[in-house]
Amino acid sequence: MGVGLLWLGMHIPDGFLSLPVTALTYVLAVALVFLALRQTEQAYADKLVPLMGVSAAFIFAAQMINFPVLGGTSGHLLGGTLAGILLGPWAGTLAMVVVFIVQTLLFQDGGLTALGANILNMGLLGTFIGYYLYRTVRFTLGDQHWWVMALATGFASWCSVMLAAVAVALQLSWSGTVVLGVVLPAMLVVHSLIGIGEAVLTVAVVSFLWRTRPDLLFDPPPFTKKELT
Amino acid sequence: MLLHVPTFSLAAAAYQDSPWHRLAPRARLGVSLILVLGVAVTPARLELWGIYALFLLLLIVVSQVSPVTMVKRLGVELVFVGVLLLSILWSGQGTPLVSLGVLQITQDSLARFGGVLAKALLSLVSLNLLTLTTPAPRILQALEQLRFPRLLVRVLELMLRFLAVLVDELGSMKRAAQARRAGTLLGWGVAGNILGSLFLRTYGRGERVHLAMQARGFKGSFQSTGVPPLTVIDGLAVLGTVGFVVGVLLWQGVR
Numbered sequence: 500m501g502v503g504l505l506w507l508g509m510h511i512p513d514g515f516l517s518l519p520v521t522a523l524t525y526v527l528a529v530a531l532v533f534l535a536l537r538q539t540e541q542a543y544a545d546k547l548v549p550l551m552g553v554s555a556a557f558i559f560a561a562q563m564i565n566f567p568v569l570g571g572t573s574g575h576l577l578g579g580t581l582a583g584i585l586l587g588p589w590a591g592t593l594a595m596v597v598v599f600i601v602q603t604l605l606f607q608d609g610g611l612t613a614l615g616a617n618i619l620n621m622g623l624l625g626t627f628i629g630y631y632l633y634r635t636v637r638f639t640l641g642d643q644h645w646w647v648m649a650l651a652t653g654f655a656s657w658c659s660v661m662l663a664a665v666a667v668a669l670q671l672s673w674s675g676t677v678v679l680g681v682v683l684p685a686m687l688v689v690h691s692l693i694g695i696g697e698a699v700l701t702v703a704v705v706s707f708l709w710r711t712r713p714d715l716l717f718d719p720p721p722f723t724k725k726e727l728t
Numbered sequence: 729m730l731l732h733v734p735t736f737s738l739a740a741a742a743y744q745d746s747p748w749h750r751l752a753p754r755a756r757l758g759v760s761l762i763l764v765l766g767v768a769v770t771p772a773r774l775e776l777w778g779i780y781a782l783f784l785l786l787l788i789v790v791s792q793v794s795p796v797t798m799v800k801r802l803g804v805e806l807v808f809v810g811v812l813l814l815s816i817l818w819s820g821q822g823t824p825l826v827s828l829g830v831l832q833i834t835q836d837s838l839a840r841f842g843g844v845l846a847k848a849l850l851s852l853v854s855l856n857l858l859t860l861t862t863p864a865p866r867i868l869q870a871l872e873q874l875r876f877p878r879l880l881v882r883v884l885e886l887m888l889r890f891l892a893v894l895v896d897e898l899g900s901m902k903r904a905a906q907a908r909r910a911g912t913l914l915g916w917g918v919a920g921n922i923l924g925s926l927f928l929r930t931y932g933r934g935e936r937v938h939l940a941m942q943a944r945g946f947k948g949s950f951q952s953t954g955v956p957p958l959t960v961i962d963g964l965a966v967l968g969t970v971g972f973v974v975g976v977l978l979w980q981g982v983r
Contacts, residue, residue, distance in 0.1 A: 512809045513764060514847025521768065536879055545946075547879065549938040550931075552886025553894070557930040559887070560894040564902070564919050576923070585927060597883050601891075605864055607805045607855055610848070611761070612768045676844060677816055685815065703920020704927070712928060 509577070509663055510602070510617055513610030517674035524670065525615035531623055532596050538589035551590065555597035558582055579625025579663075580633065580656040581701045585708075587717040588630040595622045616670050620663045629659035634718065642721055645709055652705045653698040660694035661687065739863045741793045748791035753866040754873050755962035759969045760858040766973035767850045771980060772843040777850065779976055784853045793860050801856050802849070809848050817841045864888050873955065890933070898926055
């Protein structure tokens, strides 16, 4: 549970952020949510509600799987990059946003005043940037092979965790809650380990889909397209 | 989250009767949100937090929520807040009060620790009061009436309906895997396979739900049992809370 708890340390609670940081993160997050809504509406039309509803429920459920980490502790998936790889950047971001709103409003996991920051840290950095990192690596190295897919997935998942950790540390220090010089190194060390867990599990999920239904990935590999035509 | 998701007894005190319960869900949501905002803008002073704590205590008494339930939930939620809180405690600069090697607690960091703990606690009590007494669909309805994007509310409604189904499905797959292996923690590969097949089932379910909704003539909104109109008392409750927050701020400005 130890690492699982640290992981949840990524959800900033109420009381940790100053007013300017709260306001700024909210403005950015609201803009992101509106953009994501508009983009997904264009892509899915009247399918949006059912598909996004079950996808968000999937991400929520996926966060409940515990996996073993060092020395008997366990961690759990955050799923930001996974959402991006499976659903695409906009729909993935929207699914994550929905998960955060439910966690904040109904489960009190993450603060209401920190919701904007949490959406930015794990929705924008985790899913959106995570997806484009994955895409860049995958399409630079070639789209055909499983090892490229695995490398891109793992790399993007690990980076998205690190980016989110840096963002949390920056927001807390701008709020005057912590001293950056003390907290940033600690966050980076802890999350570089947690990021490995995130990367391995994300690769494991993507590996299952690559073997069974590669056509369902947001960017299906070329060999599935050839079969269809 | 992980600890209280499986029980799903979110709105444990939803079906009692009290002046608080008789407020429209919109008004309850409003009061809770205003209080959380109020806590966020209130300067870090002990006596101001005391006033907030008294106000929340009054609300708890009025709403007849069992204090035991409230404390239990706060306990679980504070564990999650705790990790970040501890990092504040160790990150101060100045004269150390307690030293454990490189880790030291200073006066400054202790003050910030207390401040953040108080703010987090007050916000949690206020939101718990809302979620303990108001079923989730009502909260979402209230959000929609407060001009939250409709599409987002629809997705949230559908997500909540399918969350229990997916969590059940996940639970049965986990048990099946555990029955075939020793130990409660799953290996990486198994966890990956479970989540992968859960996604496949989810995706199929999304398509089926969409077709079923179309077949039943879904036109973009769920049928609800009607929106209770706002009464004078609802208005007074919201205005009273705004008055309280502003009053506390003015009072501390005068002193």
